[in-house]
Every structure is written in structure tokens, then in C-alpha cells.
Amino acid sequence: MIKPYIICHMVTSIDGKVTGEFLSKPSCEAATDIYYELNREYNKNGANGFICGRVTMEGSFTGGWYPDLSEYPPYDSFDDFIHDDLSGFYAVSFDPSGKLGWKSDKIIDEDPGYGGAQVIEVLTKKVDLRYLSYLRSMNIPYIFAGETEIDVKVSLEKLYTLLNITALLLEGGSIVNGYFQRAEVIDELSLVVAPIVADAEDKPLFMASMVSDFELKEIKKYKSSVTWLNYKRK
Numbered sequence: 001m002i003k004p005y006i007i008c009h010m011v012t013s014i015d016g017k018v019t020g021e022f023l024s025k026p027s028c029e030a031a032t033d034i035y036y037e038l039n040r041e042y043n044k045n046g047a048n049g050f051i052c053g054r055v056t057m058e059g060s061f062t063g064g065w066y067p068d069l070s071e072y073p074p075y076d077s078f079d080d081f082i083h084d085d086l087s088g089f090y091a092v093s094f095d096p097s098g099k100l101g102w103k104s105d106k107i108i109d110e111d112p113g114y115g116g117a118q119v120i121e122v123l124t125k126k127v128d129l130r131y132l133s134y135l136r137s138m139n140i141p142y143i144f145a146g147e148t149e150i151d152v153k154v155s156l157e158k159l160y161t162l163l164n165i166t167a168l169l170l171e172g173g174s175i176v177n178g179y180f181q182r183a184e185v186i187d188e189l190s191l192v193v194a195p196i197v198a199d200a201e202d203k204p205l206f207m208a209s210m211v212s213d214f215e216l217k218e219i220k221k222y223k224s225s226v227t228w229l230n231y232k233r234k
């Protein structure tokens with residue numbers, strides 16, 4: 001299968017959780033800083049951007065704003081929308097129903113690991129057709145990959161062949177990571193382990209996972225009790 005190389009890059013608690021209040025505790029600050037440093041390193045070394053699930057994109061970038069779709073006519077075609085004016089560095093948004101409200105076609109963020117990334121929406125056919133007109137009006141490219149759930153393999157093949165994307169960071173959350181893990185498309189794991197145990201209710205690295213083998217390639221211990229674990233798929 002032709003696809004970008006996928007690196008799942010996450011901050012985790014000691015007990016392997018990736019969501020929840022523990023992320024905003026002072027003892028998690030150093031891990032978060034190291035996470036962003038490593039993100040920039042991966043970008044320097046050839047990653048063409050990052051993938052996030054709809055919930056993470058909303059929490060980190062769109063802030064829960066939604067366009068008023070009554071202003072847009074339905075765009076009655078499931079053709080992919082890719083235009084020529086693309087930057088080559090992407091924020092790939094797994095948004096099956098087309099819920100996210102983007103105010104710009106690029107990510108606005110001070111961190112160079114994210115700021116300026118070209119937004120691309122990965123949709124399914126359950127999208128409201130007016131959302132397609134809205135994306136077109138914003139010049140935001142989109143691709144289709146599935147009827148009601150995103151078929152991860154189809155989406156990755158399209159990202160590779162239509163956009164020349166050869167490597168991407170998969171940056172959560174738990175649900176989207178789980179889809180990728182079950183599709184067996186994760187080539188590398190980059191886990192920044194914070195010295196903290198999470199709440200029982202918090203979500204694991206992979207929601208709904210299956211058994212698969214990885215081998216440890218590198219381990220780094222930082223002064224702040226943070227550990228970086230780097231695994232490759234066997």
C-alpha cells in the first residue's frame with residue numbers, strides 16, 4: 001500500500017493515558033515542552049505536517065466556532081477538492097461529518113510546528129453538502145474517504161498520491177489514534193512520558209486497539225523525570 005510514513009507522537013501519563021486534566025498539571029509542563037521540541041525536530045527531518053481527530057482540532061485550533069451553513073448552497077458532488085496553491089505543510093483534519101469551523105485555510109499558531117500549516121479536511125459522504133461550499137469558499141482542500149466512517153487506508157493513499165505527502169505526525173487524540181492502530185498503518189511511536197498517573201476515566205493512547213508488535217529504537221531520559229520512548233513497527 002502506498003501511504004505516508006506515520007509517526008504517532010504523543011504525551012502520555014505513566015499509565016499510558018493521553019487525555020484529561022493531568023495534561024495541564026505543573027508536573028506535565030516539561031513533557032509538553034519536550035513534545036513540542038520533538039515535533040519541530042520531526043518537521044525538520046521531513047514530516048509534511050500532522051493529523052488530528054475532530055475533537056483535538058476543535059480544542060486546539062478552531063475553538064468551537066461553526067460557520068452558518070444556511071449562507072451556503074449545497075455543492076452536489078463527492079469529488080475531492082485539491083487546488084494548486086498548496087504550501088506542502090499540512091494540518092490534516094479527520095472530520096467525518098464536516099463539523100469544524102475554520103476562519104482561515106491555514107493554522108494560526110505561534111508555534112512554527114503548527115502555524116501556517118495548510119488545513120485539509122478528510123470527510124465522509126455523510127457530510128452536509130453545504131459544508132463543501134463553505135470549504136470551497138475558504139479555499140480549504142478536502143478529500144473523501146468512506147461512507148460514514150473514515151477509511152484510514154484510503155485517506156492515506158489519497159494524501160500520498162494527490163498531495164505528495166510522504167510523512168506525517170499522528171497527534172491524537174485517543175479515538176483517531178485507535179483507528180490508525182487498528183488499520184496497522186503506524187510505522188513509529190514517539191511517546192513523551194510525563195511523570196504522572198492519570199485519572200481512571202482518561203482515555204488511553206489507542207482507543208479500541210488490537211495486538212501489534214513494536215521494537216524499541218531509542219530511549220532518552222530528561223532531567224525533569226520525563227522519558228522519551230521511540231518504537232518502530234516490527
Ligand SMILES: NC(=O)c1ccc[n+]([C@@H]2O[C@H](COP(=O)([O-])OP(=O)(O)OC[C@H]3O[C@@H](n4cnc5c(N)ncnc54)[C@H](OP(=O)(O)O)[C@@H]3O)[C@@H](O)[C@H]2O)c1
Binds near residue numbers: 020171172207
Ligand atoms: N497527550 C497528547 O499528546 C494529546 C495530543 C492530542 C490530543 N490530546 C487530547 O485528546 C483529546 C481528544 O481526543 P479524543 O480521543 O476525544 O478525540 P480525537 O481523536 O481528537 O477526535 C475524535 C473524532 O475524530 C473523528 N474521527 C477520527 N478518526 C475517524 C475515523 N477513522 N472515522 C470516523 N471519524 C473519525 C470523529 O469525529 P466526530 O465526533 O465528528 O464523528 C471522532 O469522534 C483532547 O482532550 C486533547 O487534549 C492529547
